[in-house]
Amino acid sequence: MVMTPPHPAIPAPVTAAPSRKPGTAPRRTAPKGSSARQHAAGAPVADKTGHAPAPQHDDDAPLSDGGFVATPDERLVVSLASLTQKAAAYLPEEDLRRIREAYRVSDEAHLGQFRTSGEPYISHPIAVAEILAGWKLDADSLMAALLHDVIEDTSVGKQTLIERFGPQVAEIVDGLSKLERVEFATKEQQQAESFRKMLLAMARDVRVILIKLADRLHNMQTLGAVPPEKQRRVARETIEIYAPIANRLGLHELFRELLDLSFKALHPFRHRTLQKAVQAARGNRREVLARILESVQKALPEAGVTAEVFGREKTLYAIYRKMRDKHLSFSEVLDVYGFRVIVESVAQCYLTLGALHALYKPVPGRFKDYIAIPKINGYQSLHTTLVGPFGTPVEFQIRTREMQRVAQSGVAAHWLYKAEKESFSDLQQRTHEWLQSLLDIQSQTGDSLEFIEHVKVDLFPDAVYVFTPRGQIRAMPRGATIIDFAYSVHTDIGDQAVAARVNQQPVPLRTELHNGDVVEVITDPNAKANPNWLSFVRTGKARAGIRHCLKTLKYLESVDLGKRLLDQSLRALRIDPSTLDAQALERGARDAAAKSVEDMYADIGLGKRLAPVVARTIALQFGNKSAAAALIRPRPAPMLISGNEGAAVTYSPCCHPLPGDDIAGHLRGGHGLVVHRAECPIAHRQRAKDAERWTEVDWSDEVGGLFRTEVEVVVRSDRGALGKVAAEIAASEANIVHVSMDQDAAESATMRFALQVRDRVHLAQVMRNVRRLSEVAKITRN
Numbered sequence: 144m145v146m147t148p149p150h151p152a153i154p155a156p157v158t159a160a161p162s163r164k165p166g167t168a169p170r171r172t173a174p175k176g177s178s179a180r181q182h183a184a185g186a187p188v189a190d191k192t193g194h195a196p197a198p199q200h201d202d203d204a205p206l207s208d209g210g211f212v213a214t215p216d217e218r219l220v221v222s223l224a225s226l227t228q229k230a231a232a233y234l235p236e237e238d239l240r241r242i243r244e245a246y247r248v249s250d251e252a253h254l255g256q257f258r259t260s261g262e263p264y265i266s267h268p269i270a271v272a273e274i275l276a277g278w279k280l281d282a283d284s285l286m287a288a289l290l291h292d293v294i295e296d297t298s299v300g301k302q303t304l305i306e307r308f309g310p311q312v313a314e315i316v317d318g319l320s321k322l323e324r325v326e327f328a329t330k331e332q333q334q335a336e337s338f339r340k341m342l343l344a345m346a347r348d349v350r351v352i353l354i355k356l357a358d359r360l361h362n363m364q365t366l367g368a369v370p371p372e373k374q375r376r377v378a379r380e381t382i383e384i385y386a387p388i389a390n391r392l393g394l395h396e397l398f399r400e401l402l403d404l405s406f407k408a409l410h411p412f413r414h415r416t417l418q419k420a421v422q423a424a425r426g427n428r429r430e431v432l433a434r435i436l437e438s439v440q441k442a443l444p445e446a447g448v449t450a451e452v453f454g455r456e457k458t459l460y461a462i463y464r465k466m467r468d469k470h471l472s473f474s475e476v477l478d479v480y481g482f483r484v485i486v487e488s489v490a491q492c493y494l495t496l497g498a499l500h501a502l503y504k505p506v507p508g509r510f511k512d513y514i515a516i517p518k519i520n521g522y523q524s525l526h527t528t529l530v531g532p533f534g535t536p537v538e539f540q541i542r543t544r545e546m547q548r549v550a551q552s553g554v555a556a557h558w559l560y561k562a563e564k565e566s567f568s569d570l571q572q573r574t575h576e577w578l579q580s581l582l583d584i585q586s587q588t589g590d591s592l593e594f595i596e597h598v599k600v601d602l603f604p605d606a607v608y609v610f611t612p613r614g615q616i617r618a619m620p621r622g623a624t625i626i627d628f629a630y631s632v633h634t635d636i637g638d639q640a641v642a643a644r645v646n647q648q649p650v651p652l653r654t655e656l657h658n659g660d661v662v663e664v665i666t667d668p669n670a671k672a673n674p675n676w677l678s679f680v681r682t683g684k685a686r687a688g689i690r691h692c693l694k695t696l697k698y699l700e701s702v703d704l705g706k707r708l709l710d711q712s713l714r715a716l717r718i719d720p721s722t723l724d725a726q727a728l729e730r731g732a733r734d735a736a737a738k739s740v741e742d743m744y745a746d747i748g749l750g751k752r753l754a755p756v757v758a759r760t761i762a763l764q765f766g767n768k769s770a771a772a773a774l775i776r777p778r779p780a781p782m783l784i785s786g787n788e789g790a791a792v793t794y795s796p797c798c799h800p801l802p803g804d805d806i807a808g809h810l811r812g813g814h815g816l817v818v819h820r821a822e823c824p825i826a827h828r829q830r831a832k833d834a835e836r837w838t839e840v841d842w843s844d845e846v847g848g849l850f851r852t853e854v855e856v857v858v859r860s861d862r863g864a865l866g867k868v869a870a871e872i873a874a875s876e877a878n879i880v881h882v883s884m885d886q887d888a889a890e891s892a893t894m895r896f897a898l899q900v901r902d903r904v905h906l907a908q909v910m911r912n913v914r915r916l917s918e919v920a921k922i923t924r925n
Contacts, residue, residue, distance in 0.1 A: 221266045229276035230285060238282035242272075245286035245308060252297040260368035267361060268292065274357035284350045287315035291354055295320040311348075318351040319358070352388060356397060359385045363404040378408035393521045396551045399458050406460040417459045420473055432480060435531050438502060439482065446498035448491050455481035455540065480531065484541045489514060492525050492541045499539055503529035506536065514546075516608050516616060521549055609660045623681040625652050629664045630685035637685060638692045639666040653679045671696055701748030704792060704816060708747050708838065711782045712758035723761070731761035753810065753835060781839040782808065784818060786848040792816045798823035799852040799925070803903030808840035816840075849899040851880065852906055853925040856894045856913060860886070864918045868894060871916060875909040891920065 223246055227239055234242075249268050256264035272288040286308055293299040294316055304313035359381060366374050382405045389398040407414040432454050443450050457465075457476070465476050484495055492514060509528035517523045524542040531537035542550065607619055609628065619627055625645070630637030642665040643650055653676075656662065672692035680686055710720040728740045735757050737743035746752040784792060786802070798820040800806050805821035809829060818840060819826035830837050858864045865884065872879055878899040885893045900906045910922050 221263050221269060223269060226269055226273045226276055226285070229273060230282075233279050234282055241282055241308070242285050242289070245289045245312075248299070248307065249289045249293055252293045252299045256296070258365070258368065260365060264292075267365075270361045271354065271357045274360060275354065278353070278357075280350065280353060283309075283311050283315065284354060287312050287319070287350065288354050288357065290316050291319045291358060315348060315351055315354065318348070319355055349392070352392070356385060356389050356392075356394065356401075360397060360401060360404075363401060363408075366404065366408055374408040378405040381405045382409075393549060394551075395522065399461075402460040403458050406463060410463075413463060414459060417462055417473070421456075421459065421462070428480070431532065431535060435480060435482065435537055438532075439484070439499070442498050442502045443484075443495060446494055448486060448495050448498060450491070450495060451485040453483055455483045455538075457481065480535060481538045482540070484539060485544055485547055486541065488543060492543065495541050496525050496527060499527065499529060499541075503531055503537065505529055514542075518618075523549065607656055607658050607660075609656050609658075609662050612661060612663045619656055620681050623656050624679055625650070625654055625656065625662060625664060626676050626680050626689075627682045627685045628656060628662050630680075630688045631682065632664070634688045634691075636664055636666055637688050638672050639668060639670045640664050641667045641670045652676070698745055700792075701746075702741055702744040703748070705744035705746065705748030705754070707782055708754040708810075708816075709744065709757060711838070712754040713761065715755070716758055716762045718758070718762060727761060731757060734760045748816070754838070755835070781841040783843040784808075784840055784846065785843040786846045786850070792818065794850065795819045795823065795826070797825045799850070801850050801852055801900065801903045801906060802842045802846045804842075806840055806842070808838045810836045810838065846902070849878065849901060851897060851899055853895065853897050854906075854910065854913075855923050855925055856896065856919060857887070857921040858892055858894060858916075858918045859920065860890055860892050861918050864892070865894065867916055867918060868896075868913055871913050872896065872898065872909060875905075875912045877905070877909045895925075 223243070227242070230239055230242060246265075246269070250265050253264040253268075258264055258267060268289045268291060271291065272285045275284050275288050290299075290304065290308070290312070294301055294304070301313050301317050304316055362377070363381060366377065369377075381401050386398055386401040386405065389395075389401060436452060436454070439452050443452070462473070462476050465471060466473060484499075486492055486495055506528040509526075511526040514523050514525055523546045524540045527539050527541075529537045529539065607621055607623065608616055609619060610616060611632070617628065617631060619631065625643040626637060626640060629640045629643075640652060643652055643654070644663045644665070645654060645656070645660050647661070647663075672689045674689070674693055676689050677686060680689065713720045713723075725740075728743075732738075732740045732743040735743055735746075735752060737746060737752075743752065743757065747754050747757060784806070793816070794800055795809075795817050800818050800820045800823075806818050807821050807826055807830070809817045809819060809826065811817050816838075856868055858868065865882075869879060869882070879896055880899055881897040883895045885895075887893055898906075898909065900909060906924065910924070913919055913922050
């Protein structure tokens with residue numbers, strides 16, 4: 144959000160702006176203590192004291208909103224000439240006319256607003272548009288760049304932009320505008336919601352993020368004018384979100400520059416130190432570089448290759464990160480020499496590779512062919528490391544001119560050629576798939592902070608390439624598992640995965656994938672996502688898919704449980720649930736303030752509503768005497784537990800109830816039904832405080848599955864005692880989930896086992912068998 148100078152205004156005449164040349168902004172002047180904007184048409188009227196009302200400004204807003212200082216005394220002129228010159232190189236005159244019109248609207252809207260550096264605010268939109276013109280983006284993009292802050296910071300609305308510049312430009316500008324006027328609980332939530340809005344707008348139109356990245360680049364280039372704390376916050380945001388997005392879209396030059404500028408803001412002293420060290424080292428490296436360059440320029444024509452060869456220098460951030468991550472000294476990092484070779488065709492790339500391998504010995508394992516298998520962001524090149532003169536490692540990147548253009552501008556390199564769908568490049572197709580995955584994650588995520596975390600996870604810089612059984616290549620982030628692969632193919636395959644084969648060998652679902660793996664996922668239509676998968680999946684799409692499946696599953700199970708609880712309460716009121724028609728239930732849901740009957744059941748199952756209260760609400764619809772009598776003397780029948788209710792029913796870890804135990808049910812808000820043993824002391828205390836949330840439950844005759852319980856065994860400290868007890872438990876057909884052991888004294892020890900058994904009778908059998916061991920002094924159930 145922008146603001147005019149913060150100090151009070153003293154009404155005074157403003158110097159008239161002289162006539163201006165085409166392509167320049169009007170000159171702005173203002174007397175000391177006043178702002179030009181307050182003298183513009185529509186400026187706030189001064190109050191009785193002569194002070195104009197101060198506009199609101201959030202000092203903690205992201206940098207694109209900028210802080211503003213008082214109007215400088217000197218006249219400032221901002222030129223549009225450089226932008227129009229760049230745009231004229233590839234756009235027709237009609238587009239240039241529309242760009243000038245967008246400039247005039249933006250210039251008028253931002254009149255009197257200044258950046259923290261003291262420049263008129265209009266200089267920022269112009270600079271952003273110039274960056275985009277360098278990428279050769281279309282006229283709508285340049286117009287949106289010039290207008291990108293008007294909805295957010297001025298009185299110009301979206302409808303005005305639609306009328307003057309069309310819906311496309313208005314939609315892009317709206318996608319770039321943050322949610323400043325909506326109330327949020329925290330600053331983080333507001334920022335996350337604004338990011339989500341921008342990323343979803345980007346999924347509809349990639350130009351939104353291209354403009355935002357250019358906006359962020361210019362803000363980073365002028366970051367020195369803001370306070371150090373804000374510099375660090377904006378730099379961290381750039382490293383975490385914007386630089387990875389630039390890399391993901393193939394904007395490598397922008398990616399490198401954003402990282403370097405962020406490094407400078409976060410660690411200014413380290414940046415200065417490395418900068419001086421690199422400048423000092425250049426002189427020492429010149430001789431070696433010249434010798435390698437001379438040898439390569441001689442060898443390539445002999446192999447019939449026409450090429451441009453030039454040295455490639457690491458960025459300061461790349462040097463710093465390599466020193467930090469690999470614990471290397473500065474000289475060790477700078478000891479690697481880099482060259483880039485640009486040729487005319489793909490065939491010449493491989494000819495060049497052969498010529499270089501004949502010139503210097505290649506380092507084993509350091510060759511990568513990104514031409515045959517491009518990176519997920521569309522990057523293509525041959526990478527090889529050779530042993531150069533004096534034994535120094537030399538890195539070569541070999542690519543065509545088109546590959547170089549894509550490496551520099553990424554998806555923006557193809558923007559002008561995107562008019563027809565059939566002309567989509569491979570990079571655009573990959574970008575489209577990634578943007579579509581953002582929409583998939585959004586549809587499965589309700590919380591904006593969670594959505595941003597998923598997106599951060601998906602902005603992976605590295606990838607492995609695996610194959611489907613039909614030979615299709617899929618790029619996955621390094622560390623991705625079979626479950627990640629399954630969800631990348633289709634959400635249903637992920638949800639229903641039960642087993643897998645990698646390279647025709649059976650493997651666990653948590654197996655990490657490697658380059659060249661052929662992955663086959665085996666599914667079962669009745670299977671569901673496992674919550675344990677969240678502990679090892681790598682991609683945001685898999686994580687969002689698992690959580691969505693679990694939420695849906697829990698909702699359906701809660702609906703079933705809620706219906707059973709309501710039926711139990713209705714029977715207690717002597718109302719047969721089978722006699723209720725849909726209208727009676729809908730009226731009951733309406734009276735209970737639920738959106739639908741299904742939501743009412745789900746809320747009851749989750750403990751958000753009490754079944755007896757809802758049942759009484761429904762009973763009031765009937766004017767019969769039996770219902771009225773039942774309201775006075777309810778007779779609840781216990782709800783039966785079968786053990787297969789899923790997440791809607793849980794068994795309390797404080798007492799671990801088993802089939803055969805006397806039990807009681809506690810409805811915890813948002814957690815469903817929690818089953819306790821009837822004699823559980825914690826249950827007794829809770830029941831005394833909150834009796835209405837307790838319901839009668841009992842075990843079904845057809846209860847099934849295994850249930851967790853805990854036992855404590857006191858044994859003599861004989862060798863092999865633990866092994867004998869564990870063997871006896873296993874022989875009794877019980878599973879050991881966990882075991883711990885305390886040494887009580889020299890002669891005895893206490894073992895604590897977490898077991899899985901069928902029921903109370905099965906546990907009694909296990910305890911009898913263990914008790915017969917000569918080493919066992921005592922065994923008790925916890």
